[in-house]
Amino acid sequence: MIFTDMLLAPADPILGLNDAFNADPRQDKVNLGVGIYKTDAGLTPVLSSVKKAEALLLAEEKTKNYLGIEGVKAYNAAVQALLFGPSHKVIQDKRVVTAQAPGGTGSLRIAAEFLVRQTKTRHVWVSNPTWANHQNIFETAGLICKEYRYYDAASHDLDFDAMLDDLSKANAGDLVLLHACCHNPSGIDLNLSQWQQVASLCLDKGLVPFLDFAYQGFGAGIEEDAAGLRVLADTVPELIVANSFSKNFGLYNERIGAVTLVAQDEDTAVRSFSQIKKTIRATYSNPPAHGGLIVSTILANPELRQEWESELTQMRERIAKMRLLFVERLKQAGVTQDFSFISRQTGMFSFSGLNKEQVMRLREEFGIYIVGSGRISVAGMTTNNMDKICQAIAQV
Numbered sequence: 001m002i003f004t005d006m007l008l009a010p011a012d013p014i015l016g017l018n019d020a021f022n023a024d025p026r027q028d029k030v031n032l033g034v035g036i037y038k039t040d041a042g043l044t045p046v047l048s049s050v051k052k053a054e055a056l057l058l059a060e061e062k063t064k065n066y067l068g069i070e071g072v073k074a075y076n077a078a079v080q081a082l083l084f085g086p087s088h089k090v091i092q093d094k095r096v097v098t099a100q101a102p103g104g105t106g107s108l109r110i111a112a113e114f115l116v117r118q119t120k121t122r123h124v125w126v127s128n129p130t131w132a133n134h135q136n137i138f139e140t141a142g143l144i145c146k147e148y149r150y151y152d153a154a155s156h157d158l159d160f161d162a163m164l165d166d167l168s169k170a171n172a173g174d175l176v177l178l179h180a181c182c183h184n185p186s187g188i189d190l191n192l193s194q195w196q197q198v199a200s201l202c203l204d205k206g207l208v209p210f211l212d213f214a215y216q217g218f219g220a221g222i223e224e225d226a227a228g229l230r231v232l233a234d235t236v237p238e239l240i241v242a243n244s245f246s247k248n249f250g251l252y253n254e255r256i257g258a259v260t261l262v263a264q265d266e267d268t269a270v271r272s273f274s275q276i277k278k279t280i281r282a283t284y285s286n287p288p289a290h291g292g293l294i295v296s297t298i299l300a301n302p303e304l305r306q307e308w309e310s311e312l313t314q315m316r317e318r319i320a321k322m323r324l325l326f327v328e329r330l331k332q333a334g335v336t337q338d339f340s341f342i343s344r345q346t347g348m349f350s351f352s353g354l355n356k357e358q359v360m361r362l363r364e365e366f367g368i369y370i371v372g373s374g375r376i377s378v379a380g381m382t383t384n385n386m387d388k389i390c391q392a393i394a395q396v
């Protein structure tokens with residue numbers, strides 16, 4: 001017997017919260033846990049541009065034959081154009097390679113497996129705090145996580161000096177995990193001058209940026225959100241990106257993302273890509289087609305692309321509006337503590353500053369679900385549930 005002494009794994013801090021939410025019978029419960037975009041009606045519908053692309057694909061599909069190990073080639077080229085801009089030098093110089101992968105998570109994992117097995121690098125520096133799954137993914141693959149300071153709880157802002165100070169202790173070849181935009185969980189990003197300083201530090205010390213790009217278009221815009229990544233690509237010889245289209249195309253359950261590597265020259269890129277493909281072959285052989293075909297269809301079709309961009313703008317602007325409304329309604333509910341920092345942050349998440357006990361009271365007494373750390377998903381707020389949320393916060 002080999003399963004008798006199996007230990008029960010703890011529930012995932014974010015997806016486990018979803019299970020608890022689903023089991024709650026209260027009609028007026030509110031989920032501010034997992035990062036899923038909701039419309040003001042509280043729904044997560046399929047984007048209209050996606051529905052149209054799917055109709056085209058259904059009409060034109062001729063085979064369910066396997067894709068190549070690296071996925072849909074047109075998709076991979078479209079990803080590069082979206083990340084770097086279509087005429088970036090790394091693309092012209094053929095220093096960049098991309099493989100489709102299952103979501104941001106699958107992309108991070110393939111990147112980590114490749115890095116552990118095919119390079120000498122072992123340490124990855126992650127921000128404190130970071131997305132709850134980063135350490136899990138990296139350590140499962142065999143990387144060792146180290147933390148750099150990032151969020152200053154007292155000022156609700158970035159502690160950039162501390163970040164640079166910690167990263168200056170990293171060794172050549174160490175990886176630096178950076179959230180390209182919409183930092184999860186803090187909602188605080190680097191400005192352009194700070195990106196330039198991080199890029200210079202990476203160049204001087206031989207550190208390799210490892211970008212997690214899960215929210216392109218949710219911060220300031222598609223191009224604006226890639227500015228930090230592009231500064232890095234302009235500066236350092238090597239970097240790696242794991243991106244996801246779960247949020248910005250609403251393709252959560254299609255599991256669509258990509259792993260992209262920039263090498264010092266074309267020959268190194270080709271050799272590195274062969275090893276990334278070997279890693280994929282040993283993991284899931286080749287990716288599912290549907291998500292990659294949806295994204296590449298939309299990005300290649302001017303009308304669909306324009307529609308997607310405007311749908312993405314609507315999502316971004318609705319979240320920004322909810323941030324302002326949240327701050328305003330908290331004040332009206334009698335909360336004297338200053339929450340104005342929430343309106344200065346971007347993306348789906350912010351740290352509310354609520355402690356574990358307050359988070360538990362919100363859940364038990366009011367049916368409002370927030371991650372234990374106090375991270376709230378602003379994307380789950382609507383004009384309908386806002387008063388309930390703010391009054392409950394005022395009470396706890």
Ligand code: PLP
Nearest residue numbers: 035103104105131184214244246
């Ligand atoms: N990276 C960050 C920072 C995220 O917040 C998420 C999802 O919440 C992911 C990666 C994973 O994205 P996916 O759902 O595409 O695996």
